[in-house]
Amino acid sequence: MSFNTFGHMFRVTTFGESHGPAIGCVVDGCPPRIPLTEADIQPYLDKRRPGQSRFTTQRQEPDAVKILSGVFVDEASGRQVTTGTPIALVIENVGQRSKDYSDIQDKYRPGHADYTYDIKYGLRDYRGGGRQSARETAMRVGAGAIARKIVPGLGVRGALIQMGPHRVERARWDWAEVERNPFFCPDARLAAMLEDYLDGVRKRGSSTGAVIEIVADGVPPGLGAPIYGKLDGDLAAALMSINAVKGVEIGAGFGAAELSGEENADEMRMGNDGKPVFLSNNAGGILGGISTGQPIVARFAVKPTSSILIPRRTVDRHGKDTEISTKGRHDPCVGIRAVPIGEAMVACVIADHYLRQRGQVGEPPAWPS
Numbered sequence: 184m185s186f187n188t189f190g191h192m193f194r195v196t197t198f199g200e201s202h203g204p205a206i207g208c209v210v211d212g213c214p215p216r217i218p219l220t221e222a223d224i225q226p227y228l229d230k231r232r233p234g235q236s237r238f239t240t241q242r243q244e245p246d247a248v249k250i251l252s253g254v255f256v257d258e259a260s261g262r263q264v265t266t267g268t269p270i271a272l273v274i275e276n277v278g279q280r281s282k283d284y285s286d287i288q289d290k291y292r293p294g295h296a297d298y299t300y301d302i303k304y305g306l307r308d309y310r311g312g313g314r315q316s317a318r319e320t321a322m323r324v325g326a327g328a329i330a331r332k333i334v335p336g337l338g339v340r341g342a343l344i345q346m347g348p349h350r351v352e353r354a355r356w357d358w359a360e361v362e363r364n365p366f367f368c369p370d371a372r373l374a375a376m377l378e379d380y381l382d383g384v385r386k387r388g389s390s391t392g393a394v395i396e397i398v399a400d401g402v403p404p405g406l407g408a409p410i411y412g413k414l415d416g417d418l419a420a421a422l423m424s425i426n427a428v429k430g431v432e433i434g435a436g437f438g439a440a441e442l443s444g445e446e447n448a449d450e451m452r453m454g455n456d457g458k459p460v461f462l463s464n465n466a467g468g469i470l471g472g473i474s475t476g477q478p479i480v481a482r483f484a485v486k487p488t489s490s491i492l493i494p495r496r497t498v499d500r501h502g503k504d505t506e507i508s509t510k511g512r513h514d515p516c517v518g519i520r521a522v523p524i525g526e527a528m529v530a531c532v533i534a535d536h537y538l539r540q541r542g543q544v545g546e547p548p549a550w551p552s
């Protein structure tokens with residue numbers, strides 16, 4: 184399993200699996216002298232933590248992060264800061280229940296990666312899915328918390344904008360609402376409705392999909408490495424690498440196909456501060472693979488959880504037709520906990536491109552030159 188690292192200058196390697204003793208990551212390339220303690224990372228992990236409401240998996244994991252390396256107390260300021268050496272983070276797994284999986288250890292869950300892991304590696308860790316489990320994504324969230332500290336003025340926020348057929352109404356969008364309901368939903372009326380909807384889905388032994396929107400503010404213009412390291416290309420790859428993601432859009436995304444050229448073009452005017460402003464943001468903050476300075480807007484769709492109680496037809500490892508009903512603790516909609524994971528992946532990609540831009544271009548020329 185040889186591709187467990189992403190990023191170029193800000194490089195993240197994760198390790199560990201669902202039912203092993205611990206999961207962890209190494210973040211290499213973080214600049215020195217950035218204040219960093221566990222308290223900077225933990226709040227993001229708490230957002231992703233399982234077992235926080237009846238709408239997510241009931242697996243109980245405190246997800247308490249430990250920094251093992253890459254920090255030192257700076258004598259001048261008395262603060263713990265990064266040293267410029269690899270930062271290792273670790274989280275112990277404490278809520279494993281491997282016996283939940285013994286019923287399905289020889290069966291392939293339709294829609295899950297059991298079959299493909301087996302066909303590729305010739306064995307699979309059936310306990311919680313091993314490395315295919317989204318348990319690993321906790322470490323991406325840890326790395327994302329570090330990434331957020333690298334780009335001055337960067338803010339990355341995410342929200343669940345659709346669950347099953349139910350979508351937010353944009354006119355009711357309130358970022359403060361995202362913190363107030365268990366769905367990270369910016370539309371209070373939709374959030375109230377989703378309680379009944381998801382209870383129904385769960386009680387039926389079924390599951391549902393979702394769409395998540397991530398908005399990054401304060402991204403400097405000029406980030407992105409045409410041609411094969413375009414910012415939108417790297418964001419799409421990072422978001423698509425999240426478990427259960429089946430679609431990614433930037434800006435108007437698939438909707439752009441329905442727009443005319445004049446509707447889609449983000450018109451420009453000179454602002455009072457002598458810098459150009461865009462009158463719309465169909466580009467999602469990226470043109471030619473390079474950030475414009477507008478907010479970066481990305482959306483991703485996650486499929487419904489494949490581990491469901493409703494019986495499905497499948498085959499087993501011995502080549503027999505059979506049926507499967509997956510018991511145990513599963514998220515009825517993985518899109519909820521995918522919100523902080525999407526935020527983290529976007530923060531990591533932007534931090535990586537910020538450092539790459541500094542390395543190649545340094546300070547960009549003042550505009551116009």
Ligand SMILES: Cc1cc2nc3c(=O)[nH]c(=O)nc-3n(C[C@H](O)[C@H](O)[C@H](O)COP(=O)(O)O)c2cc1C
Pocket residue numbers: 240294295296315316317320425426427428486488489490512513514517520521524
């Ligand atoms: C936050 C999160 C939690 C997840 N929890 C579950 C789960 O409880 N049960 C399950 O079957 N899949 C879960 N998944 C999805 C699987 O990890 C994923 O579908 C599987 O690894 C196959 O990969 P793929 O869907 O990307 O092809 C979760 C995904 C995310 C992002």
